[in-house]
Amino acid sequence: MNKTIVISNRLPLQVSILDASLKITPSVGGLATGMKSVHAEGNGIWIGWSGIPEEKLNTELSKKITKEIQKEKCVSVPLTTQDIEDYYEGFSNRALWPLFHYFMEYTKFEQKEWEAYKRVNQKFADVVIDNYEEGDTIWVHDYQLLLLPQLIKDKRPNATIGFFLHIPFPSYEIFRTFPWRKEILTGLLGADLLGFHTYDYERHFLSSVKRILRLEVHFNEISYQDRIVKVDSFPMGIDYDKFHSIALEHNRKNKEKSELLNRLEEHTLNGKKLILSIDRMDYTKGIPNRIKAFEYFLDKYPDYKEKVRLVMLAVPSRSNVPQYQKLKRETDELVGRINGKFATVSWTPIWYFYRSMPFEKLIDLYISSDVALITPIRDGMNLVAKEYVATRTNTDGVLILSEMAGASLEMNEALLINPNSFEDFAENLNHALTMPLKEQQKRMTFLQKRLKRYNVEKWAEEFLKSLENSKQLKNTYTAKKMIGEHEVNLITDYHQNKKRLLLLDYDGTLVGFKDNPQDAKPDEKLYTLLDNLQKQKNTTVVLISGRDKETFKNWFGHKNYDLVTDHGVWLYQNNEWVIIERLKTDWMHNIRPILETFVDRTPGTFIETKNYSLAWHYRKADPELSRTRTMELNTVLTSMVTNNDLSVLKGNKVIEIKSSSVNKGRAMSRVLMNEDYDFITVIGDDWTDEYMFEEAPESAYTIKVGFTKTKAKYQIKSPEKVIQLLNKFI
Numbered sequence: 018m019n020k021t022i023v024i025s026n027r028l029p030l031q032v033s034i035l036d037a038s039l040k041i042t043p044s045v046g047g048l049a050t051g052m053k054s055v056h057a058e059g060n061g062i063w064i065g066w067s068g069i070p071e072e073k074l075n076t077e078l079s080k081k082i083t084k085e086i087q088k089e090k091c092v093s094v095p096l097t098t099q100d101i102e103d104y105y106e107g108f109s110n111r112a113l114w115p116l117f118h119y120f121m122e123y124t125k126f127e128q129k130e131w132e133a134y135k136r137v138n139q140k141f142a143d144v145v146i147d148n149y150e151e152g153d154t155i156w157v158h159d160y161q162l163l164l165l166p167q168l169i170k171d172k173r174p175n176a177t178i179g180f181f182l183h184i185p186f187p188s189y190e191i192f193r194t195f196p197w198r199k200e201i202l203t204g205l206l207g208a209d210l211l212g213f214h215t216y217d218y219e220r221h222f223l224s225s226v227k228r229i230l231r232l233e234v235h236f237n238e239i240s241y242q243d244r245i246v247k248v249d250s251f252p253m254g255i256d257y258d259k260f261h262s263i264a265l266e267h268n269r270k271n272k273e274k275s276e277l278l279n280r281l282e283e284h285t286l287n288g289k290k291l292i293l294s295i296d297r298m299d300y301t302k303g304i305p306n307r308i309k310a311f312e313y314f315l316d317k318y319p320d321y322k323e324k325v326r327l328v329m330l331a332v333p334s335r336s337n338v339p340q341y342q343k344l345k346r347e348t349d350e351l352v353g354r355i356n357g358k359f360a361t362v363s364w365t366p367i368w369y370f371y372r373s374m375p376f377e378k379l380i381d382l383y384i385s386s387d388v389a390l391i392t393p394i395r396d397g398m399n400l401v402a403k404e405y406v407a408t409r410t411n412t413d414g415v416l417i418l419s420e421m422a423g424a425s426l427e428m429n430e431a432l433l434i435n436p437n438s439f440e441d442f443a444e445n446l447n448h449a450l451t452m453p454l455k456e457q458q459k460r461m462t463f464l465q466k467r468l469k470r471y472n473v474e475k476w477a478e479e480f481l482k483s484l485e486n487s488k489q490l491k492n493t494y495t496a497k498k499m500i501g502e503h504e505v506n507l508i509t510d511y512h513q514n515k516k517r518l519l520l521l522d523y524d525g526t527l528v529g530f531k532d533n534p535q536d537a538k539p540d541e542k543l544y545t546l547l548d549n550l551q552k553q554k555n556t557t558v559v560l561i562s563g564r565d566k567e568t569f570k571n572w573f574g575h576k577n578y579d580l581v582t583d584h585g586v587w588l589y590q591n592n593e594w595v596i597i598e599r600l601k602t603d604w605m606h607n608i609r610p611i612l613e614t615f616v617d618r619t620p621g622t623f624i625e626t627k628n629y630s631l632a633w634h635y636r637k638a639d640p641e642l643s644r645t646r647t648m649e650l651n652t653v654l655t656s657m658v659t660n661n662d663l664s665v666l667k668g669n670k671v672i673e674i675k676s677s678s679v680n681k682g683r684a685m686s687r688v689l690m691n692e693d694y695d696f697i698t699v700i701g702d703d704w705t706d707e708y709m710f711e712e713a714p715e716s717a718y719t720i721k722v723g724f725t726k727t728k729a730k731y732q733i734k735s736p737e738k739v740i741q742l743l744n745k746f747i
């Protein structure tokens with residue numbers, strides 16, 4: 018039976034060693050809850066670190082842990098103290114976390130930590146491969162494992178892999194500063210589905226993919242190697258019913274109320290209002306800012322003195338990382354200063370707890386607070402905001418939420434604020450504290466409805482459904498892959514036949530693309546390969562290209578192979594150039610000035626002037642701008658080309674204008690007229706080559722480089738693979 022493998026940095030359980038005996042407690046975090054149904058069903062497993070470094074374990078303990086956590090359907094990845102220091106505290110939390118949250122000044126790029134990050138991702142991959150069986154679905158979580166999808170795909174190309182990022186994906190302007198930006202992106206592209214909390218993170222990611230990797234993106238699908246990678250947003254929810262029903266129960270248990278609840282209620286009875294904030298002690302959560310803004314509020318609205326209290330729970334987190342230690346000191350000082358400034362005999366404005374609380378107490382805090390003040394500077398989603406809403410069983414209470422939290426996009430009925438504006442804070446806090454009950458209820462009811470419907474289970478379900486659908490994308494192409502038996506057939510056929518013709522396009526087929534077309538010169542290896550093919554008995558090699566005659570003369574004029582240039586204007590055979598199509602070029606005076614205006618307005622683009630065509634190259638230009646410009650250019654050209662019998666060809670990051678009466682298909686027919694071949698192979702990469710695929714005889718092998726739509730019978734991954742294939746002919 019197929020299973021789902023969930024992978025995250027930490028396992029959803031706490032392992033503690035007490036006097037050589039083990040204690041295992043399942044954790045109750047959001048992710049663990051969301052995955053519960055996925056993990057519990059069938060023979061699903063969860064892979065992650067147990068929380069205990071290898072150094073603390075002997076063989077016996079190790080075995081014991083393996084056995085115990087197996088009962089919870091978990092498998093651990095062995096990590097050393099050094100791994101944790103460099104990969105987790107180091108690279109994950111000193112480079113990725115601050116950068117992805119736009120804290121560039123906190124970001125440290127250390128080569129050593131990057132090495133550790135790669136090493137640990139590989140350790141995870143090894144454990145996944147050990148546990149993977151054909152047909153399983155793999156779901157990787159979060160920023161500690163960005164390289165894992167590709168590491169798995171390398172070893173198990175058929176595996177279905179999903180990835181979800183729990184933190185923001187930053188804008189391209191931030192991400193481009195990252196020294197290992199390409200590795201991170203290609204690591205992620207090993208997945209079949211990439212999920213983000215919001216559409217903004219999704220579009221930032223796509224923009225980096227387009228600009229850094231220069232890949233083609235159609236809506237939310239990326240064509241990558243021989244696959245399509247889908248990108249989508251799935252805003253994570255909470256276990257709504259659990260929070261709601263526990264809150265109901267706590268409200269009901271009047272007699273046996275917890276000490277905390279009693280204390281909180283006493284406070285409310287005195288007419289004071291409670292404002293609550295809960296976060297991990299993290300600089301992204303905007304804690305110091307919130308305290309300062311609260312001071313500003315009390316100064317601006319002194320009537321609230323002695324009438325409100327901010328209850329602030331900051332849960333210790335990553336306290337080995339210096340920035341977090343600094344934040345803790347700053348918070349302590351601020352709370353001290355402000356309490357000192359405003360406190361009276363019977364009132365301190367801020368109650369500050371630096372600790373974690375048991376779940377039950379958390380609920381007590383939620384249900385007894387009139388206002389929740391959730392104001393991160395940057396936050397992937399923020400589940401606390403959602404949990405507060407779920408516990409408001411009387412539909413009262415007001416949520417003030419930062420616009421910088423992913424959650425704000427779905428929580429429009431909250432009071433949304435810019436966390437950097439004290440004015441926004443003060444105004445909205447005042448609004449919240451004076452909001453009529455009716456309005457509170459109206460807003461809360463809306464919020465609850467959505468959270469109840471799109472809960473964490475639904476979130477996991479939607480993600481997995483979409484991942485399942487992405488399997489179908491794998492089979493969209495009708496052409497067969499030129500590998501395995503197809504390759505064997507092709508080579509056998511080649512060797513069995515007498516008169517053989519190889520028609521090969523050049524750019525994108527025999528060599529990869531360069532920013533400047535003149536840099537795509539053939540190297541010694543390619544010459545040797547083509548020479549050796551040509552030397553074979555009864556074999557004709559024809560290079561057929563849109564390149565101009567002069568360039569090919571330079572590169573191949575001293576060789577024996579046949580050449581077709583300018584899309585089929587010139588043919589070079591038996592050391593002689595013959596013109597096969599006579600073309601007019603007077604149209605160029607009209608078209609060139611148009612192209613020039615496009616070059617002026619589109620940095621990074623240029624015109625290539627050939628004998629019979631003009632090409633506008635935009636490989637180096639901004640991908641979004643060039644998309645708009647190519648559409649504009651097409652519109653401008655359409656009316657002009659029909660009058661002049663021209664056609665506009667869209668190649669690989671190039672638009673070429675040339676006479677309609679010439680194309681590679683016609684040129685190929687001309688080559689075929691000369692001889693009777695009993696073996697023909699045509700290889701090309703862009704849509705100028707489609708003319709050849711279309712007109713090739715039925716028996717020919719037509720092969721398209723790259724995995725986009727084609728009339729060719731076969732597809733092959735890249736120029737490197739073409740070279741490997743041709744080498745097999747020799």
Ligand code: GDG
Nearest residue numbers: 047183253297332373374375376379396397398399400401
């Ligand atoms: C990351 C992203 C994204 C907090 N204090 C205690 C406690 N908690 C629980 C809360 C809540 C969770 O921890 C915190 O989740 P958040 O979403 O607010 O924030 P991060 O930890 O930063 O999580 C975030 C999330 O991943 C999910 O994708 O939303 O943006 O940064 O569930 O209830 N639980 C207990 N005691 C505490 O003292 N028991």
